[in-house]
Amino acid sequence: MTHFDNSYARLPKRFHTKIAPEMSPAPEMVLWNEGLAEALGVADWDAEICAGNVIPDGADPLAQVYAGHQFGGWSPQLGDGRAVLLGEVVTDQGRFDIHLKGAGRTPYSRNGDGRAWIGPVLREFIVSEFMHAAGIPTTRALAAVRTGGRVQRERAYPGAILTRVAASHIRVGTFQYFTAQGDEEAVRLLTEHVRARHFPQAGSTLELYAEIVKAQARLIAGWMGLGFVHGVMNTDNMAVSGETIDYGPCAFIDGYSPKAVYSSIDRAGRYAYEQQPSMAHWNLAQLGSCFVPQMEAELGGQQQAIEALTEILNSFPDLYQAQWRAVFGAKLGIADPQDADVALIQELLGLMAKDGADFTNTFRGLLDGTARYWVLDRAGFDLWAEHWQARRAPDWQEIIAKASPAVIPRTHRIEEAIQASLAGDDSKAKRLARVLTRPFDLAEEDRDLTHPPREDEVVHQTFCGT
Structure with missing residues (x-):
């Protein structure tokens, strides 16, 4: 039986908006993660639940609010513009958010439709499950569901929803939102929530910040070892838990270049492969600034707070290099x-x-x-x-x-699977999802997935799908 205990929903109203997912006309399961479903105790869930048409007992749906620096520019209010947090499932392995991405409009949609189409949903399912199998901390994918509706982008596409699982969806931008409003009480409550949920070993705010810095150093080094380029390392896309989140225009390097950039919106190469460590460092600096008022109270002065936080921040390059x-x-x-x-x-x-x-x-x-x-x-x-x-x-x-994995989610293969699914054939997506959950142990019949793209197959740009 699924056991929900929704700690984030118990935070004050200014942290979120209670809202149910929009209805989907004809949900159809495309990809289902049976092993993860069993671990979460949700093996009996179906497409209706994963599309948001049926709310499971104990869930308390909401959309989270946050802010963020997007390509260096400040956005004072972002939030779950196309996602709903169903709630938190408690298992023997811990507490996990279950999140419906593409579930419709929320108060944070910023004139968007709140929906996702099948391409980005398949990409995130395949890539996030590969990352998990490769040992990289990441959000995970429970289900990919067609909604039966259409989503208008440059043309009309089949609508879809990803059921995403995470240690939490709390971001650097969540702290930034309340800091920008001067809401010190909210920052303190959020700090206590993150400490209890992710880093109970941290006895103080400074120790919590140090744990987050260490987690990010481990994460980015793991990315680099796979040739992974996230593409949108904005502060609203950095989870304080240390998990990879928001796969949007991500890609894996085929022919090696330290300056590899794939995201169509990263025109200046801010988030190029070689830039990822320094961008993580920059994001951590923004997080550190959110802790100054608390640290000032704990250490008895602003200068002491800034010096202590700066010392932790400056440990990142050495931690990352190790x-x-x-x-x-x-x-x-x-x-x-x-x-x-x-x-x-x-x-x-x-x-x-x-x-x-x-x-x-x-x-x-x-x-x-x-x-x-x-x-x-x-x-x-x-x-x-x-x-x-x-x-x-x-x-x-x-x-x-x-x-070193034998096989990775090559972008041309993902695009091939997406195009096949648009034509009604999900077999290529299902094959990638199967093979990439065992990336170190490749069967002979799947060796074709190790081939780099031919010149006419190279994907030069990736898109976030919003």
Whole structure:
């Protein structure tokens, strides 16, 4: 039996608006995550519930309010413009939000229709479940449902709803919203809520901030190790829990370039692959500013508060670098990567960047000797390999096999699946969803999914679908 306990709904009214999802005319299940459903105790849910037509017992639907910096520009009120939080399910593994994305208009829709179409819903389902399987903290996907309605974008598309599961949907922008209003009580209540829910080990506001900084360092290093480009690292898209959230125009690098940008709206490359660590640092600085009034009260002065928070913020680069070294060291089969190994890692990345070697296949190819063939500078690779062989662990193959997936959600494959679904064929989407939940253990018949796109298949831009 599903056990709801809706702690966010018990926060004061200014944190949210109670609202039910809009009705969907003819819900149809497209993708269903059976394992996650069983873990959450919702195995009996159907398309009617996942479309918001039926509200499960104990749920208390609401839309959350938040603000945020979007590409550096301040937006004082954002919020769940096309999503409804059904409530929080409590299991033996913890507390999880269940969220309907694409469930219709809310007070925060900002003239939008509040709906989603099938393309972004399939993309988020496939990519988020891959990220989970690859060991990256992430929101997860329980269901993808066609609504039976149409959504107007550049043309009319089949409407859809994603049932998203998360540790919470609290963002840096949630803190920013109340800080901008000078609502210190709300910031304090939110701080206490986040501490109790995500970081109970934190005994103070400063310790809470330190835990959030550590979690973000781990998360971004994990992204980098997969060649993942989020695309919209706005402060309203950074979850304080340390999970990846809001997959919009995300993509995975095929031919390696540190400057890779895919999002159609990121015209200046603010959120390019190589920029992601510094952008996370910038977002954390915005969060830190929200804690100043509380810290001032705890430490007895504004200057003391700013200095203490700045010290924590300034720890991020070193924390991130240590995580990055561990992630990429494992991809080289190094059991105990040291500072000196950073040059070895960077040298391989440099060889890959020269001619856009395939990111995933090069690292996975270290297992079977095929990495050399993805890099055009073979002489340079051979010289590099001599140093690498001297550093790799006795069980290096086992280490690499666990650190470098054999297959990733390549954008051209996702687009292929979306186009097939638009034509009424969901088999390609179902295949990706199945294969990408076991990305380190690829069956022979699925090896075609490891191929980079042909020149005519390359997807140069991705779109958020709003």
